[in-house]
Amino acid sequence: xxxxxxxxxxxxxxxxxxxxxxxxxxKLYIPETRTEIADILKEANAQKIPVTVSGARTGTVGGxxxxxxxxxxxxxxxxxxEINDKFAVVESGVILTDLQKAVEAKKLFYPPDPTxxxxxxxxxxxxxxxxxxxxxxxxxxxxxRRIELxxxxxxxxxxxxxxxxxxxxxxxITAENGNVTKAKLPTYDLPNxxxxxxxxxxxxxxxxxxxxxxxxxxxxxxxxxxxxLSKKPAGFLSGIIFFKVEKDLLNFVDExxxxxxxxxKLNAESLANANRQTAVAPTIDAALLEYFDENSLKFxxxxxxxxxxxxxxxxxxxxxxxxxTEDELFEQWNDLLEKHHAEIDASxxxxxxxxxxxxxxxxxxxxxxxxxxxxxxxxxxxGTDMAVPDECFASFLRFYKQKLNESNLDYVxxxxxxxxxxxxxxxxxxxxxxxxxxxxYGRFIAQAIMLGGTVSAEHGIGKLKSKxxxxxxxxxxxxxxxxxxxxxxxxxxxxxxxxxxxxxx
Ligand SMILES: Cc1cc2nc3c(=O)[nH]c(=O)nc-3n(C[C@H](O)[C@H](O)[C@H](O)COP(=O)(O)OP(=O)(O)OC[C@H]3O[C@@H](n4cnc5c(N)ncnc54)[C@H](O)[C@@H]3O)c2cc1C
Numbered sequence: 001x002x003x004x005x006x007x008x009x010x011x012x013x014x015x016x017x018x019x020x021x022x023x024x025x026x027k028l029y030i031p032e033t034r035t036e037i038a039d040i041l042k043e044a045n046a047q048k049i050p051v052t053v054s055g056a057r058t059g060t061v062g063g064x065x066x067x068x069x070x071x072x073x074x075x076x077x078x079x080x081x082e083i084n085d086k087f088a089v090v091e092s093g094v095i096l097t098d099l100q101k102a103v104e105a106k107k108l109f110y111p112p113d114p115t116x117x118x119x120x121x122x123x124x125x126x127x128x129x130x131x132x133x134x135x136x137x138x139x140x141x142x143x144x145r146r147i148e149l150x151x152x153x154x155x156x157x158x159x160x161x162x163x164x165x166x167x168x169x170x171x172x173i174t175a176e177n178g179n180v181t182k183a184k185l186p187t188y189d190l191p192n193x194x195x196x197x198x199x200x201x202x203x204x205x206x207x208x209x210x211x212x213x214x215x216x217x218x219x220x221x222x223x224x225x226x227x228x229l230s231k232k233p234a235g236f237l238s239g240i241i242f243f244k245v246e247k248d249l250l251n252f253v254d255e256x257x258x259x260x261x262x263x264x265k266l267n268a269e270s271l272a273n274a275n276r277q278t279a280v281a282p283t284i285d286a287a288l289l290e291y292f293d294e295n296s297l298k299f300x301x302x303x304x305x306x307x308x309x310x311x312x313x314x315x316x317x318x319x320x321x322x323x324x325t326e327d328e329l330f331e332q333w334n335d336l337l338e339k340h341h342a343e344i345d346a347s348x349x350x351x352x353x354x355x356x357x358x359x360x361x362x363x364x365x366x367x368x369x370x371x372x373x374x375x376x377x378x379x380x381x382x383g384t385d386m387a388v389p390d391e392c393f394a395s396f397l398r399f400y401k402q403k404l405n406e407s408n409l410d411y412v413x414x415x416x417x418x419x420x421x422x423x424x425x426x427x428x429x430x431x432x433x434x435x436x437x438x439x440x441y442g443r444f445i446a447q448a449i450m451l452g453g454t455v456s457a458e459h460g461i462g463k464l465k466s467k468x469x470x471x472x473x474x475x476x477x478x479x480x481x482x483x484x485x486x487x488x489x490x491x492x493x494x495x496x497x498x499x500x501x502x503x504x505x
Pocket of ligand 1: 016017052053054055056057058059060062063064074092093113114115116118119120121122123124125126127128129130131132216217218220221222223367368458459462495498
């Protein structure tokens, strides 16, 4: 195990994609075995020293930034141990790109796609990462079949999905050495949104695994994960479709989404039907529906000059196809686009894998360029991550635009429109604009909560958004979350400052 104590040796570990300043730490551990992790944690627990778990630090809310104590980096836990037709077993420090390449080479499919593929699998589990394709396939949680963790007292857990559930509001989890942790679960209802990454998971029957997925390094150090895989789809039909009028774009999304849900329902019924003879005719069933507002298109034109001008917005869609369904599905998408007055001649369609990669690069380039721009302005990005219930989405988008246009700040809005989850990114040019942007951010949070939404749909709470988790849940439920944490981490050493303030512990 490497141990580093000099600031210049750990500089990279003191920040993440949030650019939150001020991180500091006494010691960086780079362990190679889970026993080494257990020893670090036992020692830290005995001396009440904070421990920050560090993945690839692509997180945008400061979760991996230490403010004192030590850092445990999982970078040496980088082995892909097994890949078969049904699942992959990986150590938690495996980089998502490496897993995707290995899975792809076996013609298999691992859908979670949190845009930034340099993250570690452990980080994606700790944040329940999701992304564009979550619209059809769901967030990381859905793919976690088993996890191994080290608890703050050094005990090892090996949890399989479906084996341990909560009962009457409590859960009992047995470590490999037979020690039992009994924890009371929070009693809040999760918001009625398609994606949520705000606070601990809670359901009437909570699977033990789900407590740790999305726990942002506050309950245990994840060391190994078994992830569900499926067969790689034969192909994808994809398009980036431009619209002059935003109302047309929104109507198109509504209808594409409605048809996709109907198709999925029919497919599920057909699968459940014992007589599998009932073939379902190929119909629109989007894997992703991503949005770019007018400003995003102007912004992205710097990197992709072929982007057409004077457009009101664009939608990126993908759908699984094969040689038999490709033409029929193309016709159906085309009809729907014509109906909603899309600029079809200016739009881009493909079924080729190389063009699809370019389309994904187009999508990825946007958050990356936004980050570069704010860093150039010596500012921090103010980016929203809220999601609201279906019926409130259109009014929430109007609210964003009205307030942002009134503010005269530079902004782009893009993201996961299929899940009612857009990122409004404000790009302040100076301190005064940063103050206005933060004020606006608070207004957006208040509006999302008022509409029954979540303050974080995918990036998590980390250190940047704990005050908003408080606004969403209030004192009582934050105390319940803290009670759950104390059951696993009585001295509050792990991920200190993530999710809630130390005052709750
Ligand atoms: C350009 C860009 C686009 C992005 N787009 C998306 C997106 O579409 N969807 C999305 O969900 N996210 C997105 N993200 C955020 C980020 O990529 C994800 O949150 C990612 O899952 C974080 O993984 P990481 O390894 O970098 O974790 P880190 O940033 O290192 O850590 C994140 C949190 O997880 C904890 N943690 C990390 N590893 C472990 C472990 N082994 N055990 C216990 N706790 C651990 C840390 O303590 C921290 O609290 C984006 C980021 C960038 C920069």
